[in-house]
Amino acid sequence: DTGVSQNPRHKITKRGQNVTFRCDPISEHNRLYWYRQTLGQGPEFLTYFQNEAQLEKSRLLSDRFSAERPKGSFSTLEIQRTEQGDSAMYLCASSLFQGGYTFGSGTRLTVV
């Protein structure tokens, strides 16, 4: 078990470009979560999958954001037409039950 893997670790993009992040959860975990964290703040919930179904989305997840989890395995988070305000650490977590999350190391996005 290699834990939750996120790629890339860092991404620098120009404003207006699209970016996609990948999360590979722990294989037996059916729950997968995406969070966003800005400097000095705690992680903010974005969205939740149970298997391949996206069951919950935060109001933070604007229409420029889309997440998928095909076949209930890895997940991708895409941001279209990036803005400087999207600069943050994007964290993925997986779990078997409510609360016992294992987080990845995150993808740090910088929009210039």
Next chain:
Amino acid sequence: DAKTTQPPSMDCAEGRAANLPCNHSTISGNEYVYWYRQIHSQGPQYIIHGLKNNETNEMASLIITEDRKSSTLILPHATLRDTAVYYCIVPAYNNNDMRFGAGTRLTVKP
């Protein structure tokens, strides 16, 4: 989620016990208390959780008051590597996400 209140920062001497408090006065009877920590530049790490009994694992102990309105996370022998932000979270029953607040920044000093 039940609202939690934590001090913004605390210091602890290396080798001493670190006692991190959390108030959650609006907690409901079936809601658990979870503790996570986040070391700089890493994702949060699960530490421990409990409902009403005290809990202990290899990382920490969790003491929950009898009325369940507050809890204390205890790191029995703090080391420099325990310097981190510690989050106390009480997710609503059957809620599918953990809501992190600002947490307590613990600094362990030599």
